[in-house]
Amino acid sequence: MKRAALIWRKSLNVIMLTLTGVSALVVVSVLFLILGYLLWNGGKSLNWAFFTELPKPVGEAGGGMANAIVGSLKLLGLAAAIGLPIGLLAGVYLAEFGGKTFSFIVRYTTDILNGVPSIVIGIFAAAVAVLPFKHFSTAAGGFALGIMVIPITVRGTEEFLRAVPVSLREGAMALGASRWRTIATVVLPAARGGIITGMLLALARVAGETAPLLFTAFNNRYWSPGWGQPTASLTVVIYTYATSAYDDWHRQAWAAGLVLLGLVLVANVGTRLAVSRGGAARGV
Amino acid sequence: MERHWEHDLEELKQRLLWMGSLAERAVHQAVHAVLDAEEPLAEAVLNEEDAINEIQIEIDERVQRLLALQAPMAADLRFLLAVSRINGDLERIGDQAVNIAQSAMRVMRHPQVKPYVDLPRMSELAEGMVRDSLNALVRGDQDLAQSVMQRDDQVDRLRDQLFRELLTYMMENSAVVFAAFELILVAKNLERIGDHATNIAEDVIYFVAGRDVRHPALDRR
Amino acid sequence: MSEMASPSPGKEQVAAKLTPKVRTEGGVPNTSGKETPVRFNISGLNVFYGTKQAVFDLHLKIPVNKVTALIGPSGCGKSTFLRTLNRMNETIRNARFEGAILLDDQDITKMDVVGLRRRVGMVFQRPNPFPKSIYENVAYGLRINGYKGRLSELVEQSLRRAALWDEVKDYLHKSALALSGGQQQRLCIARALAVDPEVLLLDEPCSALDPVTTAKIEELMFQLRDSCTMAIVTHNMQQAARASDYTAFMLDGKLIEHNETSRLFTTPSDPRTEAYITGRFG
Numbered sequence: 157m158k159r160a161a162l163i164w165r166k167s168l169n170v171i172m173l174t175l176t177g178v179s180a181l182v183v184v185s186v187l188f189l190i191l192g193y194l195l196w197n198g199g200k201s202l203n204w205a206f207f208t209e210l211p212k213p214v215g216e217a218g219g220g221m222a223n224a225i226v227g228s229l230k231l232l233g234l235a236a237a238i239g240l241p242i243g244l245l246a247g248v249y250l251a252e253f254g255g256k257t258f259s260f261i262v263r264y265t266t267d268i269l270n271g272v273p274s275i276v277i278g279i280f281a282a283a284v285a286v287l288p289f290k291h292f293s294t295a296a297g298g299f300a301l302g303i304m305v306i307p308i309t310v311r312g313t314e315e316f317l318r319a320v321p322v323s324l325r326e327g328a329m330a331l332g333a334s335r336w337r338t339i340a341t342v343v344l345p346a347a348r349g350g351i352i353t354g355m356l357l358a359l360a361r362v363a364g365e366t367a368p369l370l371f372t373a374f375n376n377r378y379w380s381p382g383w384g385q386p387t388a389s390l391t392v393v394i395y396t397y398a399t400s401a402y403d404d405w406h407r408q409a410w411a412a413g414l415v416l417l418g419l420v421l422v423a424n425v426g427t428r429l430a431v432s433r434g435g436a437a438r439g440v
Numbered sequence: 441m442e443r444h445w446e447h448d449l450e451e452l453k454q455r456l457l458w459m460g461s462l463a464e465r466a467v468h469q470a471v472h473a474v475l476d477a478e479e480p481l482a483e484a485v486l487n488e489e490d491a492i493n494e495i496q497i498e499i500d501e502r503v504q505r506l507l508a509l510q511a512p513m514a515a516d517l518r519f520l521l522a523v524s525r526i527n528g529d530l531e532r533i534g535d536q537a538v539n540i541a542q543s544a545m546r547v548m549r550h551p552q553v554k555p556y557v558d559l560p561r562m563s564e565l566a567e568g569m570v571r572d573s574l575n576a577l578v579r580g581d582q583d584l585a586q587s588v589m590q591r592d593d594q595v596d597r598l599r600d601q602l603f604r605e606l607l608t609y610m611m612e613n614s615a616v617v618f619a620a621f622e623l624i625l626v627a628k629n630l631e632r633i634g635d636h637a638t639n640i641a642e643d644v645i646y647f648v649a650g651r652d653v654r655h656p657a658l659d660r661r
Numbered sequence: 662m663s664e665m666a667s668p669s670p671g672k673e674q675v676a677a678k679l680t681p682k683v684r685t686e687g688g689v690p691n692t693s694g695k696e697t698p699v700r701f702n703i704s705g706l707n708v709f710y711g712t713k714q715a716v717f718d719l720h721l722k723i724p725v726n727k728v729t730a731l732i733g734p735s736g737c738g739k740s741t742f743l744r745t746l747n748r749m750n751e752t753i754r755n756a757r758f759e760g761a762i763l764l765d766d767q768d769i770t771k772m773d774v775v776g777l778r779r780r781v782g783m784v785f786q787r788p789n790p791f792p793k794s795i796y797e798n799v800a801y802g803l804r805i806n807g808y809k810g811r812l813s814e815l816v817e818q819s820l821r822r823a824a825l826w827d828e829v830k831d832y833l834h835k836s837a838l839a840l841s842g843g844q845q846q847r848l849c850i851a852r853a854l855a856v857d858p859e860v861l862l863l864d865e866p867c868s869a870l871d872p873v874t875t876a877k878i879e880e881l882m883f884q885l886r887d888s889c890t891m892a893i894v895t896h897n898m899q900q901a902a903r904a905s906d907y908t909a910f911m912l913d914g915k916l917i918e919h920n921e922t923s924r925l926f927t928t929p930s931d932p933r934t935e936a937y938i939t940g941r942f943g
Binding site: 321323324325326327328329330331332333334337341342345346 | 774778779782783787791
Binding site: 441443504505509510511 | 876877883899926
């Protein structure tokens with residue numbers, strides 16, 4: 157009886173270890189599969205023209221996505237300008253001040269906002285920023301993305317601020333620093349690494365959104381000067397090209413996908429490197 | 441790393457040594473009061489008694505304070521325990537000197553019983569033992585302390601010799617009984633002084649080497 | 662005569678010790694017969710956390726340029742009391758106190774709290790250096806109090822006072838977190854000393870440190886006492902005995918006994934004090 161139990165336990169151990177290992181492998185391979193696919197299909201279409209030229213008229217080969225790349229960057233920039241400061245300050249409020257009930261409400265609504273489907277946010281932004289002006293605009297797109305940046309930033313900021321030990325705050329206050337001074341000169345710098353990572357990840361996530369842009373920034377086959385005109389963006393262009401009938405456009409869509417993924421990867425890896433090198437170990 | 445209360449230990453040692461010098465002087469003066477029939481010497485000893493007693497109290501307070509506040513270990517602890525015991529022995533040496541001085545005052549009123557031979561020898565030995573035991577403390581010298589302990593037997597023998605001699609005198613001539621009796625007391629006091637000096641030497645060895653050499657006859661496994 | 666015989670001054674001490682007079686009116690309990698000037702005068706102090714009372718009717722005088730130790734079992738209110746002295750208790754919600762706390766005859770509740778905390782510094786139980794360089798840590802208090810110029814001089818001075826200068830003078834721009842626990846605590850002391858406080862409050866500063874480091878910090882306190890009044894909370898009675906001039910024993914939020922350390926540890930007047938210091942408590 158004992159021997160059978162022993163064998164059973166040992167085999168269970170091996171089975172579970174294998175299962176967990178295989179699952180981990182699956183996770184890794186999915187990413188590599190996507191990357192591989194994109195590289196294979198999109199790599200061929202990546203050339204200098206891709207990054208610098210406007211799309212050619214339908215039917216003509218060649219052309220690029222310069223306007224979509226610039227457009228995405230503009231939208232991201234606006235989203236950052238709107239969402240990050242609000243997210244940061246709200247996070248500071250939740251972590252440092254705030255009474256029990258109000259904080260609870262803020263946190264709860266933040267979480268709900270985070271869960272709202274991006275297309276719904278798009279509709280909302282359209283209602284607020286497009287309809288009254290009767291045309292699509294970059295600003296509206298940035299606004300929609302900005303709303304999405306807020307909840308992620310709030311929670312990230314709050315988590316990392318809470319992770320700063322109380323003793324650090326006490327140390328500063330015992331030296332005569334006011335509440336705000338303590339937060340600005342000690343707590344925020346101490347949580348700097350985590351907060352910046354959170355912000356960059358929020359931006360990276362938002363950079364890949366398509367739905368909210370569909371009714372706000374819409375699309376544009378040309379350059380979009382200023383903020384009041386509709387603009388092309390990588391995600392929307394991928395959607396448009398991939399669903400079209402033209403092979404050339406299909407290839408360009410793959411390339412765009414590759415560029416987009418590349419940007420996201422660079423952002424992720426870059427922040428990790430920057431944080432680990434410039435982080436707490438070295439002092440702020 | 442030097443601790444600030446090490447200075448207190450040093451001060452304590454100095455106070456103890458000062459007390460020792462007072463005790464030494466008291467013995468010397470008291471014995472010479474007897475040998476030379478000098479009344480001022482005897483009076484000086486009686487006047488100095490308070491000073492010695494005062495220092496005893498002061499030293500005990502210092503020791504108590506250091507034990508309570510610093511919780512000393514190892515050599516520091518042994519030092520304080522040794523100081524505490526030496527303190528007591530020095531005070532009693534002072535008492536013995538006072539007794540000798542009192543005997544001196546009484547002996548002076550009578551003619552000298554016999555030429556003093558053994559008494560000076562005994563007092564030299566006893567004074568030497570006191571002096572050397574304190575020097576052993578200053579220098580941490582175990583060998584010197586050991587030599588003090590060995591002289592105790594000599595002092596005891598001299599006392600016994602003196603007793604026999606004086607008894608004989610008293611039996612032969614009842615007129616000298618008062619004086620001879622005082623001299624016997626003086627001899628007894630000197631022998632006690634020798635014992636106390638021996639105790640001091642034993643305490644020095646305890647402090648320096650951590651060995652308790654007080655009762656070697658006892659079997660200590 | 663034997664070798665030593667130098668009569669060191671002892672007569673006055675002898676006289677004083679033979680006639681112990683304990684004075685408490687006006688000044689602080691002492692046996693020297695002299696009035697000791699007072700830095701903090703606390704009377705009728707009651708400290709509350711919401712409805713729970715932590716300190717009851719405390720009267721205490723903390724003398725100038727001496728070390729006063731606060732001892733007592735856990736939860737007796739000694740840390741709570743210490744924190745009211747620089748109004749750090751205000752960082753906790755629902756904490757309030759009643760009663761008078763006077764710093765050099767000024768009511769601390771009527772003072773600007775920043776000004777108060779510059780005059781009354783604090784060192785905490787666990788070293789809490791900021792994740793900045795050693796230099797920036799020490800300079801922090803100076804910067805926020807608006808000191809301009811001479812920063813490097815003052816930083817060096819503070820590090821010297823905290824007996825840390827020699828160990829870190831070549832690494833001032835290294836992160837403070839790279840220092841050992843004992844060095845970090847001395848850094849926190851230097852940081853507190855940088856603004857030249859009149860009083861330094863120490864809340865169990867050595868409880869997270871090893872004996873050698875603890876000894877270093879006690880020697881440091883001994884050097885500092887000429888220029889700084891100190892109040893130290895400690896649950897280590899031997900430390901209170903070694904390092905303080907006055908000791909106050911607290912129990913269940915009340916002050917039981919306050920006297921010169923040498924008196925309190927040799928002949929305490931209250932049986933509860935005796936029970937605590939002999940370890941027969943509880």
